[in-house]
Amino acid sequence: MTVQDTTAPDAALGLAGIPHTGEAVTADGHLTEPQAEDFHHARSAPPQVDWYKSAVFYEVLVRAFNDSDGNGTGDLRGLADKLDYLQWLGIDCLWLPPFYASPLRDGGYDISDFRAVLPEFGTVDDFSYLLDQAHKRGIRVITDLVLNHTSDAHPWFQESRQHPDGPYGDYYVWSDTDEAYSDARIIFVDTETSNWTYDPVRGQFYWHRFFSHQPDLNYENPAVQDAMLDVLRFWLDIGIDGFRLDAVPYLFEEEGTNCENLPRTHEFLKRCRKVVDDEFPGRVLLAEANQWPADVVEYFGDASIGGDECHMAFHFPLMPRIFMAVRRESRFPISEILAQTPAIPAGAQWGIFLRNHDELTLEMVTDEERDYMYAEYAKDPRMKANIGIRRRLAPLLDNDRNQQELFTALLLSLPGSPVLYYGDEIGMGDNIWLGDRDAVRTPMQWSPDRNAGFSRCDPGRLYLPAIADPVYGFQAVNVEAHMNNTSSLLHWTRRMLQVRTEHPAFGLGDFTELGSSNPSVLAYLRRHGEDVVICVNNLSRFPQPVELHLSEHDGCIPVELTGGVRFPAIGELPYLLTLPGHGFYWFQITRPLEEGEPQ
Amino acid sequence: MTTRPLPAVTSLAEDLPGWLPGQRWFAAKGQDVASVRVERAALLVDGDPALLHTLLDADGERYQLLLGLTDEVPDHLRAAVIGRLADGSYAYDATHDAELMGGLLELFAEHSAAGGLDWLPEPGVHIQTGLRARPVGVEQSNTSIVFGEHYILKLYRRPAPGPNRDVELHRALVRAGSAQVAEPVAVVRAEGTVLGFAQRYLGDSAEGWATATASVRDLLAEADLHAGEVGGDFAGEAHRLGAAVAAVHADLAAALGVATAGQAEMAAGADGMHARLDAALAQVPALAKREGVLRAAFDAVRELPGTSVQQVHGDLHLGQVLRTTGGWVLIDFEGEPDAPVAERNRTRSALRDVAGMLRSFDYAALHMLAGEEPDHQRLTRAAEWADRNRAAFCAGYATVGTDPRADSVLLRAFELDKAVYEVGYEHRNRPDWVPIPLAAIDRATAAG
């Protein structure tokens, strides 16, 4: 019967012969789903509570990192083969964007089966192998989970549109008209005109906050809530270390509201957290809520008990402001957003980043600032996407090594756990001629060999061409070349990560901005117990003097952290430093040697 | 160490005439001091070092001095020594002594009457003690001490009897709920005279001048980009600054009232401008060929029906505003320097402040070019920076108050009046800078 054919995604998604949702349908109309027991489970990561507070994250696209089977597309086994590199670099946790079965109309965020891996990437057992190998090296792995919606190819949706009265009939938000929830904004303004789309099969409209091929799940339905909690359990059982929960503000809808951040959305997140705390302690939930920090803190939950929703959340507005501050040679764009950032619960941590697989998001700046950012960083209109800029770090910074180091130093020292984006550690470029956001998703550049050492395939088969321009092309920019040159950006990044790991103040410490009369210098103090670190950043391209008021540390010796050089002791008078253009210092504040103390 | 201070320090009167003219805050610059008399001296802190409060009369001008007295001067205070007392001890300018200054907080905290002075925290303010003191370390006309990251105490070097404008306007603004001032925390008074004024220290701030000139520096380092194109564009800040100044004006008007100046007052205002021009013309020959257009601009003010007047800042420029993490703050409401107290307290058009700030943008734009061989390209680009930020300031002002550009006749007259003053000042002090206000006069008068 045709109904059965469209329900089973085998044909379209290549899941034939692989365990997947909807392989069979029970007599009462339920789809059978793969269970965690059917797969290998990975060994555990070394136990450590609060690991996420001082971890360095690395976002890597499975598709883009390493191709183990020569089909032109990176895969889970290929990524596992590169874990030694990531361990050497000093990464604590990988963040993998979705690797689930998907028609790939939204980079895999359109999930058609939560319990199957995209066949190009491998299988659930391959993932389990990756996880096991990562844990062996002390590296954790988290992945995206889209709670808000599925692909329209998901068997749940197929069932829902075809059997309004079946067990899945109420899994999505259906309506006879397209009028409800009219106060909700349209997020993808470039492509969508409404949050409702008519489905001729069911003869009703369905609700979608993102693309029309991504129907929103109906969280009013307790069965949906339970089904999604079981999806969490499925991967946690296999051994995953946590989830970045995508698009969390949109789970529930309510007439007369903008349908974002509703109380019931928070209630459901508390249920997710309880599953983690009760059944899988040590795993984390990271909220992706592209909103102002004052609103995002809600996603940490109740501060009086240390937080009972997500452990982490991305700090979105900080990133464009780092760019703005350096371009304006003024610390205030950064100071301001940090001052507006509320305190977070004891168990919580921000995730901060310079670049990721999405565009440089400009939703969190004023219109005037957005125009400014476009003018400064997206000189070619092709560099713009939605409300943002699609470029990698190095080209955004004109490939200027000093600025790349300054930006990275800021990322590693501002409050929050830093998330690096694959390839930025070697200063990879982008290809703005590729459609959508693919500009920043090209193959990782391992060596000057064919296909940048990413794949053995015929270059024409690559999922995207490797960057080949004279400046950023893989002939010049690749891991091998950087490995062979100890003054490379890669080695520099590695040393900085080492320094960061040695000082708990970076991950766990409080943050105090140190004012100075020089508006181009951003200085701050991070303190965790005895560990006191001072970071001084020159946001200007010109050398700058700065006088810091450090007399609280009178008599102490600042020791520069990358070279261990002892600076003159701090006295009563303002501490004078001079910084080269775009220069920065990290100091540890150490107490002076006592008389007779062995040295 | 003596406990009878006045007789002990009278002998210092011999050293002071030599010492005073070297101080930045000394008013009669470049002139000798004939006689100094110690009017009042009182012990604030006993011991060695001891702290003494004094008021001096130097040729009829009154100055405030805090003296440290010690038998042995530590190295770091050697440069602050003024002279020796009869008993062999040394007297030095105590504002350089962090230890002695730190003790002032205790006097405030205790509501002390030390030295016969009133040490008065503002109502509801609890003064934290034990903070490290340091001089603020910028060029200023008074002397300010910073305590930890908490307070800044301005010691008025030339205290005048009667209500203190700086204090009163700050209080009025805070009562009005203004977010654009640093909150007052304490005053120290002798009878009716305010000697010192402590406020919340804005440790995260940078001066407007430093912030603006960072932007100009960025512009001039580029060969040919326009002011709106370079990374260091300041227009956004100028816009916010305009809104902050307008908010202060609105709060001052609401708290202290607005009046209307009629035609007679406009005419008197024009007379004042003409008089200042007369004085400048006598000194600076280069002004002569601009006399006609200047007089015409001032006379145009006589034709105006009137304007609204209120309390204003009175001495507004980029050095009187601080960019803090929370936005722009205005400081130092003492009013026009060198003007007598009654004059300072007069109500004025708020456009006076606007004109002051607009002139300051011009200075910020051009200061790097002062003394350089004139370079058309650089001058044009600096002028473009000034125009862009002056316009942004006015546009920002207009988001809260009336667009200052709507009152073009008055605004132009105020700006030109200010520029005339600048010409005179630069002629006396920094001849290389004279072209800055002269060029501004030429631009403004050529335009209309």
Ligand SMILES: Nc1ncnc2c1ncn2[C@@H]1O[C@H](COP(=O)(O)OP(=O)(O)O)[C@@H](O)[C@H]1O
């Ligand atoms: N509340 C404050 N917080 C931080 N710095 C301040 C504050 N008030 C003044 N300053 C600093 O002190 C300097 C002198 O202050 P100001 O009141 O203008 O004194 P003066 O009347 O002597 O010029 C200012 O230029 C500014 O750098």
Ligand SMILES: [Mg+2]
């Ligand atoms: Mg929803």
